[in-house]
Amino acid sequence: MFKKIKDKLMTLNFVRNYRNMWPYVKPYWLRGLVSVLITIPIGSMDAVIAWSLKPYMDVVMVEKTTSATNYIPILIIVFSCLQSSLNYAATYLNTWVGRKIANDVKMDLFDKLMLCDAKFFDTTTSGNVMFRYNNDVDAACNGLLSNLKLFTTRVFSSISLICVLFYNSWQLALIAVAVLFGALYPLTTVRRRIKGIMDKTVFSGAAVMSHYNETFSGNRIITSYNLYDYQRKRFRSTLKSVFRLGIKMVQRMGMMSPLMHFIVSLGIAAVIWTGSYLIVHQEITAGNFVSFITALIMLYNPIKSIGNSFHHVQLAFMAMDRVFSLMKSVPAIHNSPNAVELKEVKNKIEYKDVSFSYVKNKPVLKNVNLSIDVGQTIAFVGNSGGGKTTLVNLLPRFYDVKSGSVMIDGVDVRKYDLNSLRDKIAIVFQDNFLFAGTIRENILLGKENVTEEEINNAIKSSCLSEFIASLDKGLDTEIGERGVLLSGGQKQRIAIARAFLKNAPIVILDEATSALDNKSEAVVQQAIDNLMKDRTVFIIAHRLSTVRNADRIVVVNYGEIVETGTHEELLNKEDSVYASLYKSQLK
Ligand SMILES: Nc1ncnc2c1ncn2[C@@H]1O[C@H](COP(=O)(O)OP(=O)(O)O)[C@@H](O)[C@H]1O
Numbered sequence: 181m182f183k184k185i186k187d188k189l190m191t192l193n194f195v196r197n198y199r200n201m202w203p204y205v206k207p208y209w210l211r212g213l214v215s216v217l218i219t220i221p222i223g224s225m226d227a228v229i230a231w232s233l234k235p236y237m238d239v240v241m242v243e244k245t246t247s248a249t250n251y252i253p254i255l256i257i258v259f260s261c262l263q264s265s266l267n268y269a270a271t272y273l274n275t276w277v278g279r280k281i282a283n284d285v286k287m288d289l290f291d292k293l294m295l296c297d298a299k300f301f302d303t304t305t306s307g308n309v310m311f312r313y314n315n316d317v318d319a320a321c322n323g324l325l326s327n328l329k330l331f332t333t334r335v336f337s338s339i340s341l342i343c344v345l346f347y348n349s350w351q352l353a354l355i356a357v358a359v360l361f362g363a364l365y366p367l368t369t370v371r372r373r374i375k376g377i378m379d380k381t382v383f384s385g386a387a388v389m390s391h392y393n394e395t396f397s398g399n400r401i402i403t404s405y406n407l408y409d410y411q412r413k414r415f416r417s418t419l420k421s422v423f424r425l426g427i428k429m430v431q432r433m434g435m436m437s438p439l440m441h442f443i444v445s446l447g448i449a450a451v452i453w454t455g456s457y458l459i460v461h462q463e464i465t466a467g468n469f470v471s472f473i474t475a476l477i478m479l480y481n482p483i484k485s486i487g488n489s490f491h492h493v494q495l496a497f498m499a500m501d502r503v504f505s506l507m508k509s510v511p512a513i514h515n516s517p518n519a520v521e522l523k524e525v526k527n528k529i530e531y532k533d534v535s536f537s538y539v540k541n542k543p544v545l546k547n548v549n550l551s552i553d554v555g556q557t558i559a560f561v562g563n564s565g566g567g568k569t570t571l572v573n574l575l576p577r578f579y580d581v582k583s584g585s586v587m588i589d590g591v592d593v594r595k596y597d598l599n600s601l602r603d604k605i606a607i608v609f610q611d612n613f614l615f616a617g618t619i620r621e622n623i624l625l626g627k628e629n630v631t632e633e634e635i636n637n638a639i640k641s642s643c644l645s646e647f648i649a650s651l652d653k654g655l656d657t658e659i660g661e662r663g664v665l666l667s668g669g670q671k672q673r674i675a676i677a678r679a680f681l682k683n684a685p686i687v688i689l690d691e692a693t694s695a696l697d698n699k700s701e702a703v704v705q706q707a708i709d710n711l712m713k714d715r716t717v718f719i720i721a722h723r724l725s726t727v728r729n730a731d732r733i734v735v736v737n738y739g740e741i742v743e744t745g746t747h748e749e750l751l752n753k754e755d756s757v758y759a760s761l762y763k764s765q766l767k
């Protein structure tokens with residue numbers, strides 16, 4: 181018996197979850213405990229009503245006197261009031277504690293989320309993130325407490341009502357209890373039945389969210405490609421699978437309730453039959469019997485829903501499992517134990533025999549060797565998909581090399597403290613993410629202690645002065661979600677202004693002007709030229725006019741460096757890939 185209970189608790193991963201949860205519960209444990217303890221009297225008070233029927237029946241109905249039972253109606257009122265006040269207190273405390281814990285867990289998970297590496301974001305959908313980092317936490321924390329409250333209320337209500345049963349007649353009570361335990365048995369199989377479905381439901385639920393998100397972020401594409409049918413079909417098929425899973429869940433869980441109903445009705449029948457016999461043979465009073473039946477009928481509800489709350493407590497535990505598996509996961513890219521701070525980039529940046537692949541057996545970079553002196557501008561050109569972006573992404577450790585090493589001043593970047601490494605590198609992408617908010621907020625990005633003068637310099641250097649002067653609200657103009665209210669060139673210059681304020685010694689420009697028309701390109705190019713001054717620059721561009729002034733040009737084709745040199749050197753070289761690229765662009 182004990183072993184069984186222990187096994188049951190183990191399947192809930194109770195012990196492990198409890199240990200994981202404790203640091204979060206600790207600050208609120210007293211209130212949490214009170215909120216659960218309150219449920220004991222709440223549940224037990226049900227019994228008082230059933231119990232009071234016995235004296236009432238025997239004294240009033242049978243003996244026809246009222247003097248001794250005047251207290252009963254008052255008692256019922258008092259107890260009901262008390263019960264509902266306690267219920268309120270329990271719900272209040274419960275929600276308070278649940279949300280506090282959920283918030284703490286969410287805050288920690290959010291920190292975790294931000295530290296996830298690029299690979300995680302490559303392979304995870306936004307819906308999945310929302311589901312697992314938000315909804316699961318609610319299910320685990322709020323859900324657990326509120327369902328635990330319901331569960332314990334019902335358990336205590338059942339126990340006290342069972343006591344009333346025994347008080348009235350132990351023979352009848354034995355029958356009733358035997359039947360009830362029979363009815364509860366199917367509940368022990370719940371977890372096994374639903375585990376698989378639950379996991380799939382989480383997955384599909386996340387897919388639904390991703391659809392909303394894509395429709396939101398991708399609305400321009402959807403409109404311009406008339407993707408209504410396409411999106412509709414995808415959405416419907418996901419919804420259908422959620423539906424199917426929901427139905428499957430009901431199929432597996434739903435037959436339990438009718439089954440329990442049936443067993444219980446058998447019990448009631450047996451009790452009435454035996455009860456009538458006992459009354460006729462004067463072994464129990466009519467009051468006993470009425471009180472017994474009332475308690476039995478009252479017992480039916482909590483017993484029936486114990487299953488339901490138990491099921492929900494289990495769901496909460498499963499969610500908790502998922503939450504803590506996230507909590508325990510360590511991103512592949514993290515600080516090494518003895519990380520050193522990168523204070524200054526003094527000499528050079530080197531790539532030594534660097535190989536890299538995103539997926540096994542599909543090499544993206546093959547034995548790349550490269551050395552860049554501080555202060556140099558190095559440009560990368562080559563076929564699309566050739567690995568240029570990948571190459572520069574290894575420097576701030578968006579990904580780590582598969583073999584070889586990327587070094588700054590002779591030390592592998594993996595040995596540097598991540599924050600100090602990334603502090604030294606400013607990146608301007610082709611498409612830079614802007615946050616909803618003002619231009620000022622987007623340039624500062626949370627940086628404090630920045631003087632107006634520094635901001636003005638950044639704005640001037642990134643050729644934004646004229647544009648900002650033309651705005652009524654200037655720097656404090658709202659730019660809409662993702663900066664939708666700005667043109668491509670304006671967004672780009674804001675991204676460059678950010679880089680100016682960051683003032684990092686290394687700058688990476690990844691196709692920073694590629695998405696622009698000629699006119700905005702000229703302005704942005706000016707801003708970029710300003711940014712490049714006195715820094716070590718990695719520039720990727722497919723318009724060769726933008727790279728010709730680089731100290732060195734590196735042609736990367738299919739993951740390999742095929743030639744390097746200055747613009748002139750490469751043009752004069754025989755069979756030069758660069759020269760033929762350049763000539764084809766001139767035409
Ligand atoms: N996050 C990623 N996951 C898997 N494969 C990727 C990822 N990013 C790029 N690739 C692949 O790696 C190769 C090199 O890509 P990339 O470095 O972006 O090329 P380039 O910048 O030269 O156009 C391409 O074949 C591309 O499909």
Ligand SMILES: [Mg+2]
Nearest residue numbers: 568569570691
């Ligand atoms: Mg690229």
